[in-house]
Amino acid sequence: MNRMSTQSLEQSAAAGAEPLKSPQISTVVRDELQDVPIIDVHTHLFMPSLGKLGLWGIDELLTYHYLEAEIFRFSGIQPEEYWRLTKREQADLIWRTLFLENAPISEATRGVAYVMRELGFEISESGLREAREFFAQQDLGSHIGRVFAMAGISEAVMTNDPLDPEEGSLWEGGATPDSRFRAVLRLDRILNKWDQHWQALLAKGYKVEQGLGGATLAEVRRFLADWCARMKPVYMACSLPDTFQFPEESVRGTLLQGGVIPSCREHDLPLSLMIGVRYQVNPKIRLAGDAVGKADLRSLEHLCAQFPENRFLTSVLSRENQHELCVYARKFANLMPFGCWWFLNNPSIVEEVTRERLEMLGASFIPQHSDARVLEQVIYKWRNTRRTLGPILTNTFQLLAEDGAIVTRVQIRDTIQRLFRTNFERFAAPAQVSVQKSAS
Numbered sequence: 239m240n241r242m243s244t245q246s247l248e249q250s251a252a253a254g255a256e257p258l259k260s261p262q263i264s265t266v267v268r269d270e271l272q273d274v275p276i277i278d279v280h281t282h283l284f285m286p287s288l289g290k291l292g293l294w295g296i297d298e299l300l301t302y303h304y305l306e307a308e309i310f311r312f313s314g315i316q317p318e319e320y321w322r323l324t325k326r327e328q329a330d331l332i333w334r335t336l337f338l339e340n341a342p343i344s345e346a347t348r349g350v351a352y353v354m355r356e357l358g359f360e361i362s363e364s365g366l367r368e369a370r371e372f373f374a375q376q377d378l379g380s381h382i383g384r385v386f387a388m389a390g391i392s393e394a395v396m397t398n399d400p401l402d403p404e405e406g407s408l409w410e411g412g413a414t415p416d417s418r419f420r421a422v423l424r425l426d427r428i429l430n431k432w433d434q435h436w437q438a439l440l441a442k443g444y445k446v447e448q449g450l451g452g453a454t455l456a457e458v459r460r461f462l463a464d465w466c467a468r469m470k471p472v473y474m475a476c477s478l479p480d481t482f483q484f485p486e487e488s489v490r491g492t493l494l495q496g497g498v499i500p501s502c503r504e505h506d507l508p509l510s511l512m513i514g515v516r517y518q519v520n521p522k523i524r525l526a527g528d529a530v531g532k533a534d535l536r537s538l539e540h541l542c543a544q545f546p547e548n549r550f551l552t553s554v555l556s557r558e559n560q561h562e563l564c565v566y567a568r569k570f571a572n573l574m575p576f577g578c579w580w581f582l583n584n585p586s587i588v589e590e591v592t593r594e595r596l597e598m599l600g601a602s603f604i605p606q607h608s609d610a611r612v613l614e615q616v617i618y619k620w621r622n623t624r625r626t627l628g629p630i631l632t633n634t635f636q637l638l639a640e641d642g643a644i645v646t647r648v649q650i651r652d653t654i655q656r657l658f659r660t661n662f663e664r665f666a667a668p669a670q671v672s673v674q675k676s677a678s
């Protein structure tokens with residue numbers, strides 16, 4: 239329950255404007271972090287009308303690829319053998335090995351242990367059985383509402399691939415929107431795997447050529463325009479390898495420059511670049527088989543400088559690239575760093591990266607996204623983010639107070655709102671935000 243509703247607005251405004259003493263700051267930060275309704279700016283969750291694409295429940299939590307990476311380290315099972323098991327058998331094996339025979343101390347296992355506890359189940363043989371019974375009884379629509387409330391998020395931004403045959407046809411059939419979910423036009427198949435996917439565009443009536451000749455770029459823009467109309471995305475997005483370069487004489491370089499970047503301008507959408515994946519260094523373990531590499535962020539410099547009217551949301555996977563990303567954000571206001579992505583989403587690294595960002599950028603970045611693939615993961619991922627960020631923000635405001643500035647609840651609240659909501663809202667849709675402001 240939001241504490242604001244229990245106080246009169248005048249009282250709370252007056253109370254919020256009082257100078258805080260240094261020891262009060264940690265309580266205020268903790269409360270404000272608890273109250274902010276977070277926009278989760280990048281997930282792999284799906285609204286209910288996208289059917290089976292949306293994963294939820296204990297068997298999905300246990301077979302998350304972050305945990306699959308760990309099962310091969312703790313059990314002697316070979317990948318070929320693991321993939322032959324049913325999902326339930328895989329979940330049984332992971333439960334037994336990573337939770338009962340070993341202490342679940344990694345970030346990914348500790349997260350599941352927390353979700354189990356929050357839902358009232360033990361880490362035991364019977365705990366798994368009871369959790370399965372519980373999930374079998376849930377109605378998805380209301381379960382989503384409860385999970386979002388437990389996580390403290392108001393909206394989850396999805397990852398929507400128009401060329402995924404299952405997903406694409408659901409959208410084409412008119413998937414019912416859900417105000418708790420926002421769409422994102424994900425372009426990996428087009429930008430990274432054009433040779434395997436250009437014919438899917440051709441089959442849908444877009445006159446594209448494999449060699450990008452003729453009207454290909456205009457037709458790619460028409461394809462994107464049609465999907466913007468259908469999905470109403472909040473941004474377009476692509477993950478990119480550590481070897482990513484821009485400008486580059488390559489299919490991706492040409493499609494970016496002549497297709498995607500102008501299309502983002504035309505529809506007034508940011509482009510999200512997630513840079514630094516070394517795809518499939520171990521294909522045998524499937525989704526868990528990607529790794530990380532340090533990227534050359536001059537590509538980002540060139541994009542931001544060459545296209546000042548475009549906006550780039552950016553997450554970089556390598557720890558070594560984080561400082562450089564902050565430096566570029568200081569040079570280019572059309573660059574918005576976001577999240578501690580994938581292998582970075584561990585408290586030790588989130589702490590380091592967030593401190594660096596606060597020191598270099600103030601509150602002008604988006605500290606985290608969940609990347610949740612299974613609904614209930616938002617419960618632990620956002621809890622952990624709040625827990626790690628509380629002391630960092632407290633320290634930031636305590637230093638400010640020690641340096642003689644007046645620190646108030648209002649100031650702390652505004653900062654937290656910026657970090658977890660308004661930086662994204664403004665960056666994703668600056669026109670809408672200014673319309674709302676002038677109307678109020």
Ligand code: RAT
Binds near residue numbers: 397
């Ligand atoms: O974190 C993950 O789950 C990765 O497998 C990727 O999906 C990554 O987040 C991405 O969006 O490409």
Ligand code: ZN
Binds near residue numbers: 280281282609
């Ligand atoms: Zn992701």
